[in-house]
Each structure stands twice: as structure tokens, then as C-alpha cells.
Amino acid sequence: MARLLAIGTAKGLFLATSTDDRRSWEITGPHFPMTGVYAVAVDTRRSTPRLLAGMTSSHFGPSVATSDDLGASWDEPDQAPVAFPADTGVSLGRVWQLMPAGPDEPDVVWAGTEPSALFKSTDGGRSFELVRSLWDHPHRPQWEGGFGGQAVHTVLPHPRDPARLLVAMSTGGVYRSEDAGASWTPGNTGIRAYFLPDEWPEFGQCVHKVARDAGNPERLYAQNHHGVYRSDDDGRTWSSIADGLPSDFGFPMVAHPGRGGTVWTFPLVADGERYPTDHRCRVFRSVDAGGKWEPLSVGLPEGPFYPAVLRDAMCADDATPAGVYFGTRSGSVFASRDEGDSWSLVAAHLPDVLCVRAAEV
């Protein structure tokens, strides 16, 4: 059985494949050269795994393509797969997230976009339709853009209840639905927005990434724009789990795909100093849902290290033990086949890494 690692970069998609239990990797690419690949997904719910890539050409705009032969060929529909309806008066900036739904909805794929919106596909990611209820939300005019643009960057289906869905956006924060996306309520209680006069608003937070616990789907972890949080009530309220981390700033937050309580993140010094803490390449792991954190650096570069890891540039696979992967803005990709205890280099000198996703294929 092979392990596929999809690496979206600022100038194309690279695909790394390992057939020796993640010891060595063979890399192809760039697929979609000179496009920014902000979103990639490996949909393993299908009998034939489907790759989905959301790419944006600075000249020719955004699109989504799919591959049913592990990237040997790609298919892109004639009509734009993700496009805003005419009455919205806006156009798609880019797709930030492609997320297959739970096992009960094998043809549903969600897309989070810039400007902040959610799209739903019911044909496996070939075509998408705007989720009007979120677009028409009365809060939307007050959602602001950060440096990366205003986007829904996180979509988290509930693994057992198709009616429940969570999205996160920058800025805006977390929104939850319990009726399959028909209505949405903010879920930001306890998340601080230090950049606003009211630091504890109902919405408007700059949540960078949210991950769902594998053992308890009511439990979520969030890396915020300063602040690391856990929710034990499906995103209604949040409490800090930043104690023990060298900084509460960063972008990714990855939960173990099969075991509850284990999460990984990659702290940066601060909003105004976006270097790894202590200028060292270290992943931080908690195995008790954020109670304690430990640095992981065996096999990672030992010298001064300055590149950041972006919000979707870290992921885990579904193997046992889980593989953990991250890519840097300097184009290096590292992998661990023992849940972060040790690491090895998968690729170096790629363009800036924007996202990674891994799965058994």
C-alpha cells in the first residue's frame, strides 16, 4: 500500500509517494505550474481515491481540478467549478479549503473560499454551489480580511452527524451549524480578539485553524491569532490551552486522526515577529488535549531556523502510528512516521509550501 503526500505550493502542486512505509519518497510535479495551490484533498471515501486541488493563477484566476488516477491526469470542468452567483456581485478570489464530508455523504465535498463563503458539492467535487445561508448571514458585512485575504479557511464536518458543520474564517471566527448548513451561529465565546476595542466580541476573531479531536468529536482545538484554545462543547465555548507552549501565536493545528487528545502545532514568536520560537525548527505536541506540550525536533534542522509554517501546511495521515507532515515557507517538507518523535526530510527547495495532505492510497 502506498502513502501519498500532496504538497500545495505557491507555484504548483507536488505529489510525493512512498511505498516503503514513509521511509523514502518519490516526487512528481509541479502539477498546475505557476499556480498557488492553497487547497488540496485526498478523498479516500471512494473506491478509487480522488485528489482535489484548488489552484489560482495570478493571471488566469482560480479553479478546482480532480484526479482519479493519483495525479497522472487531471480533469477540470468547462464551467467554473466554484463561482459566485451573479447576484452576489463578487468573484472568486481563491479556494482555501477542500474538505470531503463524512462517510454518510460520500459525494459531498465542501469548499471554503475567499471572499469568505462556503460552497457545497454533491458530485464529489466536480461542481459546487454557494451555501446561501452563510453568505446571507447578517454578520457578513462585518467580517474583515487579514493579510492573507478574507476567507473561510477551515471546514469541519461532524464525523457522525451530517447535520453538524463548523467553519472558521479570518476574520470572523468560528460559525456552527446544526441543521446541515441551513443556519449558522457564531461560536467564539472565550476566544480573544486583542486587535479589537472589545477583545471578547461575539464574532470577528482571527481564528487561524481548527481541528477536531478523533476520540471525542465534541472536542475541538484552535490556533488563534494569538491564543491556543480547546472547546469541549462542539465549538460553543473555548478555553485556553496555551500554557506550556513557548508562544500562543502560529497557524496550523492538527489533531491525531485516530486517537483522542493528541495534537500538533508549530508556534511562531508573535504576530509582529513571525519566526519559529527561539529561531528553532520545532513542532509541539500534546497528548493530553492541551494540558501539557512537548517540543519535537529529532531529525529537524538544528541551526537557526526562520521560515514559518502556514495554516494548512501541516497534516497527519491515518496510519498506525500516525505520520505527521509539515512544509515551510522556504520550501522544505518534513515527515515523521512515529507521530513526531523523529523527523526526516521529504523535499527541499520547493516553492513556499501552502498546504499538505497525506493518505494511504
Added chain:
Amino acid sequence: MVTVLLPGPLRGEAGGASRLDVTAAGTLRAVLDEMAAAHPRLARRIRDERGELRRYVNVFVDGEDCRHSGGLATPVKDGAEVQVLPSVAGG
């Protein structure tokens, strides 16, 4: 008849053609609309879903940048040459 000249990166969306003949004339919008009907994927590389020219795509009508001559309302006469070029952009 109007001739549309395509840049290298877009020719794959037109079956490899470097030029397309379009019967519509009148305005640049009409030319691009006709092209969109035959080559929808090519069309959406040039205009977004609002029908607006993408920011870093330039279109010249008989050598003049349409952004200085009426945008999509730029007159296009029979026999005109419409050239699509990516602008200097990117890192």
C-alpha cells in the same frame, strides 16, 4: 470576422490554436461572449464570473489596450485583431 490571438499559456484551452476566428463584432464584450460559448474554459481564464476582465490579463484591440478605450465596450470592427496577453505580474 474578428481574429483573436491567444498567448501560449491559453492555447491549450482552445485545442492548441494560437488564433480563433470569431464572427461577432461590435464590442469587445460581444467578441468574448461568442468565444465563451465555444470555449468556456478559455473564457473564464480571461474574465471572471462577473464578466470582468481579470486584473492581470490585458486585451488589445488593433493594438490598443482596451482598458484605455472603453474596456469591454471597446468597439471592434469587422476585420479587427484582438490580442490577449498576460500582463507582467507574478513573483
